[in-house]
Amino acid sequence: MSLMLPxxxxxxxxxxxxxxxxxxxxxxxxxxxxxxxxVRVLRFSVGFGPSLLxxxxxxxxxxxxxAAIPLGGYVRMLDEREGPVPxxxxxxxxxxxxxxxxxxIVLAGPLANLVLxxxxxxxxxxxxxxxxxxxxGTPLSGSPAAQAGVHDGxxxxxxxxxxxxxxxxxxxAWADQRGDGSGVTLQAxxxxxxxxxxxxxxxxxxxxxxxxxAELGLKHWNPRLPAVVGQVxxxxxxxxxxxxxxxxxxxxxxxxxxxxxxxxxxxxxRAQQATAVLLLRGGQTLSLTLVPKAVQQDDGRVIGRIxxxxxxxxxxxxxxxxxxxxSPRRALGHGAEKLMQLSRLSLVSLGHMITGRxxxxxxxxxxxxxxxxxxxxxxxxxxYVQFLALVSLSLGILNLMPIPLLDGGHLLYHALEYLRGGxxxxxxxxWAQQFGLLLLVGMMSLSLYNDLRHFINH
Numbered sequence: 001m002s003l004m005l006p007x008x009x010x011x012x013x014x015x016x017x018x019x020x021x022x023x024x025x026x027x028x029x030x031x032x033x034x035x036x037x038x039v040r041v042l043r044f045s046v047g048f049g050p051s052l053l054x055x056x057x058x059x060x061x062x063x064x065x066x067a068a069i070p071l072g073g074y075v076r077m078l079d080e081r082e083g084p085v086p087x088x089x090x091x092x093x094x095x096x097x098x099x100x101x102x103x104x105i106v107l108a109g110p111l112a113n114l115v116l117x118x119x120x121x122x123x124x125x126x127x128x129x130x131x132x133x134x135x136x137g138t139p140l141s142g143s144p145a146a147q148a149g150v151h152d153g154x155x156x157x158x159x160x161x162x163x164x165x166x167x168x169x170x171x172x173a174w175a176d177q178r179g180d181g182s183g184v185t186l187q188a189x190x191x192x193x194x195x196x197x198x199x200x201x202x203x204x205x206x207x208x209x210x211x212x213x214a215e216l217g218l219k220h221w222n223p224r225l226p227a228v229v230g231q232v233x234x235x236x237x238x239x240x241x242x243x244x245x246x247x248x249x250x251x252x253x254x255x256x257x258x259x260x261x262x263x264x265x266x267x268x269x270r271a272q273q274a275t276a277v278l279l280l281r282g283g284q285t286l287s288l289t290l291v292p293k294a295v296q297q298d299d300g301r302v303i304g305r306i307x308x309x310x311x312x313x314x315x316x317x318x319x320x321x322x323x324x325x326x327s328p329r330r331a332l333g334h335g336a337e338k339l340m341q342l343s344r345l346s347l348v349s350l351g352h353m354i355t356g357r358x359x360x361x362x363x364x365x366x367x368x369x370x371x372x373x374x375x376x377x378x379x380x381x382x383x384y385v386q387f388l389a390l391v392s393l394s395l396g397i398l399n400l401m402p403i404p405l406l407d408g409g410h411l412l413y414h415a416l417e418y419l420r421g422g423x424x425x426x427x428x429x430x431w432a433q434q435f436g437l438l439l440l441v442g443m444m445s446l447s448l449y450n451d452l453r454h455f456i457n458h
Contacts, residue, residue: 011374014384015366016070018373020046022113022392023073026399029112030075030105037101040078040092047073071366077105099414106410113396114339120389122335127382128325131166135221135320136188143217144184144200153191153221154198155319160185165322167220172341174213175348184216223320225260228311236307241290243308248280260310267292271304339393346397367448404436 023046034041040060047067054065067073077094078085085093094102134156139145156164159173174184184200200216227249232239249257252266253276267275271294279286292304312320326334369391376387402412409432417423424432 014373014377015370029108033108043076110399117393125331134170137219139217145217154188158187230311233307251278268303404432
């Protein structure tokens with residue numbers, strides 16, 4: 001959003017815009033399918049609660065509503081279970097439709113979100129998506145990567161013949177193939193630009209479900225960088241004490257700093273502790289005192305951060321980053337591939353949480369989504385579109401879960417209706433709805449707890 005807006009306002013606007021787009025597409029899926037099979041739509045609402053905007057349009061005079069609470073939406077269709085329907089309109093009632101037609105209407109909402117995600121991914125690949133190249137650091141001693149001879153600076157181009165361009169595509173390729181029981185063959189370019197093959201012997205049974213390629217001993221490449229400040233985060237600790245871009249850090253608390261990792265090693269253990277920093281600026285030395293901010297990592301560690309990043313030369317930046325860009329036709333295929341990879345990864349992660357192999361701490365809710373919406377919007381258009389694509393995918397998968405009150409719950413009802421040759425009883429439906437409500441309230445409470453804890457820690 002605009003840099004002129006307050007932080008909280010830009011976050012709120014980005015959050016409302018994201019929810020509006022995602023809910024609109026979801027409900028348009030239900031609406032389009034209902035119209036296609038001849039069901040009358042009485043109301044199309046984006047949001048809940050009091051109406052902000054209301055108008056009627058179309059042959060059916062559907063009431064279109066924008067409501068005050070943007071946390072969802074709904075499509076209300078003509079249905080004899082919700083009130084009397086004139087005999088002349090009964091053929092347009094939802095409950096009078098065939099099982100296949102009703103299933104199509106329910107399924108169309110989540111599918112619309114998945115289609116939106118696919119189109120957004122495809123658009124991004126047409127525009128060009130910047131990413132971190134899959135270059136490797138010195139592997140952990142004794143790991144499969146070390147035993148295979150992986151060297152510092154190797155940049156992976158394929159994993160088991162699956163093309164790899166960025167670090168995220170390397171992670172996705174490993175997540176997609178980690179359970180096949182075979183070894184791993186990395187194709188890479190070494191620092192001299194020569195093509196090399198590294199074969200990693202893998203025992204999949206000993207691997208965790210959440211470590212990613214780190215379980216192979218693979219680490220990000222950290223090139224030797226001078227301790228020169230390349231960027232100062234506005235409002236951060238460094239900005240508050242007057243550190244500027246181009247400043248060279250000479251020492252921290254009397255300890256000499258030669259390279260950027262030296263600075264990191266000195267700052268991280270000093271969270272919330274007064275720290276003396278010696279700078280070189282324009283040939284003059286400056287002494288400053290700052291207090292690194294305490295930041296809790298995902299593994300529970302608390303480290304110090306001051307809000308600076310290193311200066312990176314243009315040549316090194318080109319080696320470390322890559323722009324994934326396709327023609328519009330190829331982008332559609334690339335977007336579909338990305339959608340399928342992330343869908344499989346999401347389902348696997350969900351399965352791990354259900355079976356206890358994963359952590360429920362990863363379950364996020366509206367606070368975290370709002371925070372991410374604001375952060376990606378401030379980073380720019382491309383990051384915000386990436387965020388929309390990911391959340392749309394998550395929304396589509398979530399709504400397909402067989403939980404009463406969700407679309408997936410209605411699909412479960414339809415499956416049972418097909419198997420038993422008739423609809424479920426009103427008593428069974430009422431019990432299922434109550435169970436679904438309790439389950440959703442529990443999940444929302446857990447996600448809100450995780451959100452608040454994440455917000456406080458970070």
